[in-house]
Structure formats: structure tokens, C-alpha cells
Amino acid sequence: MVKRTRLNESDCPVARSVDAIGDWWSLLIVRDLLEGNRRFGEIQRSLGVAKNILTARLRGLVDGGVLEVVPASDGSAYHEYALTPKGRDLFNVIVALRQWGEAHFFDPGEPHSEMLDRRHGRPLRALEVHSFDGRRLGPDDTVVNKVDHPGDVPPK
Structure with missing residues (x-):
């Protein structure tokens, strides 16, 4: 194994x-x-x-x-x-996967389960990522700040 x-x-x-x-x-x-x-x-x-x-x-x-x-x-x-x-706290992860699946794995009009706002019975808005000042962000708008490890040699 x-x-x-x-x-x-x-x-x-x-x-x-x-x-x-x-x-x-x-x-x-x-x-x-x-x-x-x-x-x-x-x-x-x-x-x-x-x-x-x-x-x-x-x-x-x-x-x-x-x-x-x-x-x-x-x-x-x-x-x-x-x-x-x-x-x-995994709720947002599940919603994001659901929305990604709806966008990419169903043909237009193909029936599928949907998550609704319990109070209004309406579908949820698409999740968005926003900066600290409220701007909507996409992959090109972010950078990952990697952690330096002891003994790492800085790039030349």
C-alpha cells in the first residue's frame, strides 16, 4: 500500500x-x-x-x-x-465548488440541484474575492508571498 x-x-x-x-x-x-x-x-x-x-x-x-x-x-x-x-467555515468552499460546477459541468438549461437563499427562495449571487478596499480581484490581481525558510539561498 x-x-x-x-x-x-x-x-x-x-x-x-x-x-x-x-x-x-x-x-x-x-x-x-x-x-x-x-x-x-x-x-x-x-x-x-x-x-x-x-x-x-x-x-x-x-x-x-x-x-x-x-x-x-x-x-x-x-x-x-x-x-x-x-x-x-467550509460553507464558502462548498458554495464555490457548487458555483464552479454549475458554470463548467452542466449544459445550458440542464437541470441540477441549486442552493437557494432560505429567506427569499432565490439563487445565490456568485462568490467574489475583494481587496481590503473593496475592489473585485481575479487571479492576475493577486500574488502569493512565499515564506523564506532558514538556509534558503536568495535568488541572484
């Missing part, structure tokens, strides 16, 4: 985030919790994933502080999964 490369000590926030999430099943689990599926059986039915894979992903998300195990909301002896504040 190939050993998974760990990125949890990388100086790149994207790498650390991908390391924490682990794989695509985990993002779909977070999506399901955002949609209100909280019990193992509900999540398993929604995803159609094998129970052993779901168990491992749920355990990893709990261990990583993305989910927590809570008593069942109906007072039964079962337990449910709930997003922690760290997990709820």
Missing part, C-alpha cells in the same frame, strides 16, 4: 487544507451535513458510499475537528454528526 504524503506542516494554506479534508468523500460529507443529513444512515444513503469508507472518513473529520459526535436531536439512543465552527 502506498503511504499517503502528509501536508499538515506545509507553509501553503491550500496544502494544509487539502491534507485536513483528505479526499472528495469528505467534502461530500460536509455538503450533506450542510444540507441537514446528520445520521450515519442518512449520509450513507445520500452518498451511496460503502459503510467502511464512510466510517473512516467520519472518524477522520471528527479527529480533525471538522465534525463532532452529538446526541441525537430526537432524544433517541443514537448519535448524530454536527459541523464544528471549523466545519461550518
